[in-house]
Amino acid sequence: MYIDAGHSSTHHSYKLIIPSLSHNFLSPAPTEHSVDHALRFPLEMLDGEPKFPQGCPAVVHHTELFPSPSFCLIDQQSCISLCMLVLISCPCSLTGQKVVLDMTFGGGGHTKAILKAVSDVTVLALDRDPTAISLAHDLAKENPGRVKPLLGLFSELEALLSTINVKAGSIDAVLLDAGCSSMQMDDAERGFSLSKDGPLDMRMDGERFSDMPCAADVVNTLDQEALASILTAYGEERHARKIASAIVEARRVNSITRTQQLASVVAGSFPPAALYARKDRLHRPAHVATKTFQALRIFVNDELNQLHAGLRAAQTALKSGGRLCVITFHSLEDRIVKRFLQGDDLTNTEQYHFGMAKQITGKKMSVERKKDGTIANWHPLQKKVITPTKADVQDNARARSAKLRVALRC
Numbered sequence: 223m224y225i226d227a228g229h230s231s232t233h234h235s236y237k238l239i240i241p242s243l244s245h246n247f248l249s250p251a252p253t254e255h256s257v258d259h260a261l262r263f264p265l266e267m268l269d270g271e272p273k274f275p276q277g278c279p280a281v282v283h284h285t286e287l288f289p290s291p292s293f294c295l296i297d298q299q300s301c302i303s304l305c306m307l308v309l310i311s312c313p314c315s316l317t318g319q320k321v322v323l324d325m326t327f328g329g330g331g332h333t334k335a336i337l338k339a340v341s342d343v344t345v346l347a348l349d350r351d352p353t354a355i356s357l358a359h360d361l362a363k364e365n366p367g368r369v370k371p372l373l374g375l376f377s378e379l380e381a382l383l384s385t386i387n388v389k390a391g392s393i394d395a396v397l398l399d400a401g402c403s404s405m406q407m408d409d410a411e412r413g414f415s416l417s418k419d420g421p422l423d424m425r426m427d428g429e430r431f432s433d434m435p436c437a438a439d440v441v442n443t444l445d446q447e448a449l450a451s452i453l454t455a456y457g458e459e460r461h462a463r464k465i466a467s468a469i470v471e472a473r474r475v476n477s478i479t480r481t482q483q484l485a486s487v488v489a490g491s492f493p494p495a496a497l498y499a500r501k502d503r504l505h506r507p508a509h510v511a512t513k514t515f516q517a518l519r520i521f522v523n524d525e526l527n528q529l530h531a532g533l534r535a536a537q538t539a540l541k542s543g544g545r546l547c548v549i550t551f552h553s554l555e556d557r558i559v560k561r562f563l564q565g566d567d568l569t570n571t572e573q574y575h576f577g578m579a580k581q582i583t584g585k586k587m588s589v590e591r592k593k594d595g596t597i598a599n600w601h602p603l604q605k606k607v608i609t610p611t612k613a614d615v616q617d618n619a620r621a622r623s624a625k626l627r628v629a630l631r632c
C-alpha cells in the first residue's frame with residue numbers, strides 16, 4: 223500500500239514513501255520523500271491480505287499450567303523455565319521426535335535450553351541476522367542432526383520451511399521472542415544502543431541487505447512530518463514534533479551518522495533537567511532519546527509487520543494442539559499478539575491500528591469475539607498475560623517490560 227520496496231537484487235534505487243500525518247491513515251495518499259531508499263511502512267497489509275481462517279475445529283482442554291509462573295526470559299542464558307513448561311509439559315505432550323521452531327534464535331539461549339530439556343527434539347532455528355545464524359551453525363555442529371539453522375525473515379518462513387520439506391501443520395511448538403537481541407544491543411557497531419557510540423545503523427540484517435536503509439538514512443532523509451509520525455507511532459513519543467524539528471535543524475549543519483550524535487541532538491531539544499527525568503519500569507532514569515531509538519529501530523526493521531507475518535506463519539506451521547509462546551517487550555508488539563490470538567482480523571482497516579493509526583484517526587480499538595465466546599484459531603493457555611516477577615527482573619533487568627503469551631493451536 224505504501225511502499226514496498228523490499229530488497230531488490232536487480233536495482234538499488236528505492237522509494238521511501240511515508241504516509242503524511244495530514245491525511246486519514248486508513249485511506250492514505252502516500253507522499254514521496256526520497257528515491258534513495260525503500261522501507262516498507264508498517265500497515266501495508268491493510269490492503270488485500272487474506273483474511274484469517276475462521277472457525278476453530280476443536281478446543282483443546284488443559285489444566286492450569288502456570289500456578290506460580292517463574293517468568294523466564296530469555297535473551298541470554300537465563301531462565302526459560304516457563305517457556306519450557308509450555309513447550310514440553312502440556313497435557314497433550316507429544317511422543318516421538320518433536321519439531322520445535324525457534325523463530326528468534328538470537329544468541330541461542332532458548333534453543334540450547336530446548337535441546338537440553340528434550341532429548342528427542344529437532345530445533346529449526348530462524349533468525350534474520352547472519353551473525354546469529356552463524357552461531358546456530360556452530361550449535362548445529364555440536365548437536366548433529368538436532369539443529370537446523372534458517373537465515374531469513376518471519377515473512378520468509380513459509381518458503382524456508384518448504385525448502386527443507388517441513389510441511390504446513392507439522393510443527394509441535396513455536397517460540398517467538400520479539401525485538402532485538404542483547405548481542406545486537408551490546409555491539410556498538412550495530413548502532414542500536416544510545417549509550418555506546420557507533421554508526422547509526424540499527425539494521426538487524428544489514429549484513430544481508432546492505433543496500434536497505436539504516437537509521438542514519440531515515441534521520442537524514444525524511445521530512446520533519448514523516449520523522450514525527452515515526453516517533454509518535456513507534457516510540458509513542460509525546461514530544462515527537464519537537465524532536466523531529468531538532469533533527470532536521472541539526473542535519474542542516476552535519477549529517478547525523480553516529481548514535482551519540484543523535485542522542486545529543488534529541489537531548490538538545492529538552493532542557494538539561496529533563497534529560498533523565500523519565501523513568502523506566504524499574505524507576506531508573508531513562509535517557510530522553512530512548513523512545514526515539516526504539517521508534518527508529520522498529521521502523522528500520524519493519525518490526526510490526528514482521529511480527530504480524532511471524533504470527534501468521536506460526537499459525538500455518540503449527541499442528542493442531544501445537545503451542546505458541548510469544549514474548550514481547552513493548553505495548554505495540556503485545557497489542558498485536560494479544561489481538562491475533564483473540565482471533566481479531568488485523569487486516570481489517572477498522573481495527574488495525576498498531577499505534578499510529580489509532581492516534582491519527584482517534585478510532586477505538588474494538589475486539590470482536592464470536593458469539594459463543596470461542597476463538598477462531600487459538601486456545602489461550604493462561605487467562606492473563608504473564609509478566610516477570612521481581613526476582614526475574616533482578617536477575618535480568620532487560621526482562622523488565624517483557625510479556626509472555628501462550629496459546630494452543632486449535
Ligand SMILES: C[S@@+](CC[C@H](N)C(=O)[O-])C[C@H]1O[C@@H](n2cnc3c(N)ncnc32)[C@H](O)[C@@H]1O
Nearest residue numbers: 326328329330331332349350351375376403528
Ligand atoms: C530477543 S532476540 C532473541 C534472543 C534469543 N531468544 C536468545 O535466547 O538468545 C530476537 C532475535 O530475533 C531476530 N529477529 C527479529 N525480528 C526478526 C524477523 N522478522 N525475522 C527473523 N528474525 C528476527 C533478531 O535478529 C534477534 O536475533
